[in-house]
Amino acid sequence: MAITYVIAQRGNPLKPEAPKKFYAQAKSRDELTFRKLSKEIAEGSTTVSDTDVMAVLNDLTKVLRRHLSNGEIVRFGDFGSFQITLNSEGADTEEKFNASLIKGGKVTFRPGVDLKEMLANLKYEKIK
Template sequence: MSVKYSVVMRKNPSKISEPGKYYALAQAYGEMDFDAICTDVDSRCTVTKADVSAVIESVLVSMKAGLANGQVVRLGNFGSFQVGVNGKGAESEKEYTSSLIKGTRIAFRPGKLLTNMQKTLSYTQVAKLPVKTSAVVPGA
């Protein structure tokens, strides 16, 4: 497995007058969508693509319910998911109310399967991807 990367210059925002340094930036090439995952799993086992799809969809429903109930959802060696909250602070514990919570995030912690995969990756430098620009429509 090879992770493709390009090299980009970045400035330190706290030391803007200093010259920038060059860093690797991972480049994604394509994507593997839900349908492709189901097809891939189907090709390596005895269940059908429809069965794979149904099981994954059911797992997602269970995950949603578990996370909404404040549970950590562990998927074996794949990893775990947990809801975290973002909000404003209060001067004291007594003054803190749920109205200060402004949003949530879902934290993912990779398990052994993914952390071990990371240890085996190789890296290939590629050209920088072109910067996307929005097309200007005349008269718009």
């Protein structure tokens, strides 16, 4: 199955006077909920139920949150890794920089081998 997309016209915020260009914008077909994910994982096993999978995934979320908030990178083998990155204002010198210039953080995911391979082999389909 292909990744569906539409065409969107956008301007360059750094160059507002520049002509707008057209870009691809991915459009999701559906979503996989936590419950559906748990059921699908459980279907691949003869020893665990979807309730068991949900409990493990809930605990995974708690552990991921704890370690990321400690400033750790969390690696999931070939799946990929999660890390906190920061958004801040700049300071003229290192001495003038302080934590009040940090505007927030976000969780960054870096895909591992399996997902990079999947990304390299994507097919695309334009929709209206």
